[in-house]
Amino acid sequence: MLQVYEVSHSYGKRSWLPRSGSRPSVLADVSLTIEEGVCLGLLGTSGAGKSTLGKVILGLERPSQGQVLFQGKDIYRADKTVLKGLRRELQVVFQDCYSAVNPMMTAAQIIGEPLDNYERLSAKEQQRMIEQLLVQVGLTPQDASKLPHQFSGGQLQRVNIARAIALKPKLIVLDESISSLDMVHQTQILSLLAELRASYGLSYLFITHDIRAALTICDSIAVMDQGRLVYTGDATDSILESDQPAVRQLVSSILPEHPSGRIVFE
Numbered sequence: 253m254l255q256v257y258e259v260s261h262s263y264g265k266r267s268w269l270p271r272s273g274s275r276p277s278v279l280a281d282v283s284l285t286i287e288e289g290v291c292l293g294l295l296g297t298s299g300a301g302k303s304t305l306g307k308v309i310l311g312l313e314r315p316s317q318g319q320v321l322f323q324g325k326d327i328y329r330a331d332k333t334v335l336k337g338l339r340r341e342l343q344v345v346f347q348d349c350y351s352a353v354n355p356m357m358t359a360a361q362i363i364g365e366p367l368d369n370y371e372r373l374s375a376k377e378q379q380r381m382i383e384q385l386l387v388q389v390g391l392t393p394q395d396a397s398k399l400p401h402q403f404s405g406g407q408l409q410r411v412n413i414a415r416a417i418a419l420k421p422k423l424i425v426l427d428e429s430i431s432s433l434d435m436v437h438q439t440q441i442l443s444l445l446a447e448l449r450a451s452y453g454l455s456y457l458f459i460t461h462d463i464r465a466a467l468t469i470c471d472s473i474a475v476m477d478q479g480r481l482v483y484t485g486d487a488t489d490s491i492l493e494s495d496q497p498a499v500r501q502l503v504s505s506i507l508p509e510h511p512s513g514r515i516v517f518e
């Protein structure tokens with residue numbers, strides 16, 4: 253369904269600086285595939301290039317080299333009409349649920365935005381659909397009239413997820429979507445994402461630093477280091493045994509579950 257072919261990217265020259273050469277490569281020759289209904293975990297330490305790859309896949313950052321094919325079409329060469337169609341199939345949920353929304357808009361307006369852009373529903377049909385979406389993400393129809401500051405972080409992330417699934421997309425890029433939530437909400441959102449994936453046949457690109465979260469929800473895992481893909485494999489415990497240095501770094505950042513295994517600060 254999605255193919256990334258030999259994508260390289262750098263963020264361009266600093267032309268306003270004298271003698272500022274090209275910037276270093278942020279993505280170097282990255283190729284990967286996401287099949288329909290599959291969740292691919294994209295891991296790596298900070299600055300590895302995960303979000304840049306997410307933006308390239310979403311059509312938001314044209315790569316310096318390479319191709320992104322979504323449903324067989326090159327998203328950077330498609331004409332406007334094709335692109336509009338592809339855009340509805342590709343959605344994103346970002347880490348910071350508060351900055352992802354307009355603080356003056358109600359949940360109904362936030363979820364209704366993509367419907368306004370793509371569907372021609374009557375006011376009644378749209379209201380019914382928004383209420384269904386709210387219930388589907390574990391909120392209530394009464395939440396429709398609330399403003400972002402009236403929700404907890406976990407609840408507002410559910411509103412963002414409702415907006416992302418409103419058009420029944422094929423692929424959702426989840427860019428650190430659970431990272432800013434506490435452990436209880438992280439677990440709840442992970443099981444919501446798993447449920448939605450099963451009922452809609454969604455694919456996810458799950459961008460995270462958290463190898464445990466990735467092992468919970470993903471089918472396969474790709475690890476990036478300094479712009480390169482350095483590991484790909486099934487999302488099984490075998491990754492914990494890998495001796496690839498970037499993978500080892502991620503594995504060693506997992507907190508031991510038992511307090512006796514944790515570092516003691518004197």
Ligand SMILES: Nc1ncnc2c1ncn2[C@@H]1O[C@H](COP(=O)(O)OP(=O)(O)OP(=O)(O)O)[C@@H](O)[C@H]1O
Binds near residue numbers: 263278299301304
């Ligand atoms: N808009 C931009 N302009 C210039 N450089 C950028 C831009 N966005 C990201 N970068 C640089 O690209 C590199 C990769 O950043 P990116 O955000 O893709 O990494 P990441 O793996 O998602 O990191 P994190 O986990 O911290 O979000 C970093 O060195 C970053 O400073």
